[in-house]
Amino acid sequence: MILTEEQKMQIEEQIAELPLFAYGYLPVSEVGFSERVRYICETECPQYGKSWSCPPAVGTVEECKERVNKYEEVFVFASLSEVESMDDMQMMLSTRKEHERITRQITDMFQVIGCETLTLSTESCIQCKHCTYPDAPCRHPEVQFPSVESYGIMVTELAEKCGIPFIQEYGVITWFSVIVLR
Numbered sequence: 001m002i003l004t005e006e007q008k009m010q011i012e013e014q015i016a017e018l019p020l021f022a023y024g025y026l027p028v029s030e031v032g033f034s035e036r037v038r039y040i041c042e043t044e045c046p047q048y049g050k051s052w053s054c055p056p057a058v059g060t061v062e063e064c065k066e067r068v069n070k071y072e073e074v075f076v077f078a079s080l081s082e083v084e085s086m087d088d089m090q091m092m093l094s095t096r097k098e099h100e101r102i103t104r105q106i107t108d109m110f111q112v113i114g115c116e117t118l119t120l121s122t123e124s125c126i127q128c129k130h131c132t133y134p135d136a137p138c139r140h141p142e143v144q145f146p147s148v149e150s151y152g153i154m155v156t157e158l159a160e161k162c163g164i165p166f167i168q169e170y171g172v173i174t175w176f177s178v179i180v181l182r
């Protein structure tokens with residue numbers, strides 16, 4: 001653990017104020033990287049090649065792995081959102097914004113206690129209406145979180161290792177983020 005017991009308590013007290021479903025810590029050595037996840041990005045995701053937060057802009061899976069392995073520990077967490085219809089994309093996206101806001105808050109909490117962070121969150125970055133990729137540098141690299149999957153990480157497997165269950169129920173969306181710490 002890179003955090004002292006006191007720091008962990010401090011984080012837990014603040015997190016208790018947030019609508020999180022579950023969370024846990026793991027050493028970075030427990031994070032698995034898979035070319036299969038990258039293949040899904042490449043062949044099934046419409047955002048592939050359209051954002052600085054997605055492949056190929058984030059680098060190869062091997063480069064992502066090297067980046068993560070320079071850290072020591074990961075904090076994995078999930079929030080749940082309920083929607084009336086899984087077909088209502090606008091409603092689903094609005095619940096994602098809340099999770100992204102929480103992800104920013106928790107990242108800040110770790111930074112305040114002196115941790116360096118690498119935050120991976122949900123899907124493609126939505127900070128700007130039109131991403132500058134690939135014509136110009138990212139406008140807000142300090143707030144842009146690459147997606148967990150863009151790094152080749154199967155987040156459900158990682159969450160399971162942390163004891164975070166994946167809820168498969170109609171109308172319930174589970175959003176995951178991973179904060180890599182040192």
Ligand code: SF4
Nearest residue numbers: 125127128131138139
């Ligand atoms: S902050 Fe803007 S430019 Fe940067 S990845 Fe997000 S959408 Fe693209």
